[in-house]
Amino acid sequence: MQKKIAPQTPEFRAEAKFQRTSPQKAKLVLDLIKGQRVEAAINTVMFTNKRMAPVVEKVLRSAVANAQHLSDERGLDIDVDNLIVKTAIANEGPRMKRIRPAPMGRAFRYQRRIAHIIITVAEKKSATKVTDTAAPATKAAGRKPAAKKAAAKKAAAKKAPAKKSAAKKTAAA
DSSP, rough: OOOOOOHHHHHHHEEEESSSSSSHHHHHHHHHHTSSSSSHHHHHHHOOOOHHHHHHHHHHHHHHHHHHHHHHHHTOOOOOGEEEEEEEEEEEEOEEEEEEGGGGOOOEHHHEEOOEEEEEEEEESSSSHHHHHHHHHHHHHHHHHHHHHHHHHHHHHHHHHHHHHHHHHHHHH
C-alpha cells in the first residue's frame, strides 16, 4: 500500500550571523513575531523598543525578499501577502572571552555572547475551516473532564461525613 505524500509548502529563510547580543535578548523580540502574518510581524517589530528590533526587522524583510526572488526563479505561485513567520530562533554563536581588571592585580574573565538570528517564512495553508470546526470540539471536550472531577470531589466530600456520623452512632450505642 502506497502512502500519499502531501505537497509541502516551501519555506524561505534568512539569517543574520554574529550579532553582538545575547541569544536570550534576541529571543525576547523573536517571540513576539512567531506565528504572525509577515505584515503584522513587521509592524510589531517596528514599534518594539528593543535594541535588536531593527536587526530582526531587517532579517524578516530579507526572508520576504528571498520568498519573492525564489518563487519567481522556480516558478512557484507564492502570495507574499499570505506569508507567516513559521520559525524565529536565535542560536548561540562563538563567545568572545574578555578580561576585567580586579583588585590587587587580579583579573576576572567574562564572556561576550553572540547570536545567530534565523527567521523562516512560509505560506499559510488555506484550510481555515478545519481549524474553526475543531476548536469548539476541543473546548467542549476540555470542559467535560473538569465537570467529572468536580462531581467526583463532591461525592467524596459527602461520603466522608457519613462515615464519621456512623462511627459516632456505634460509639454511643
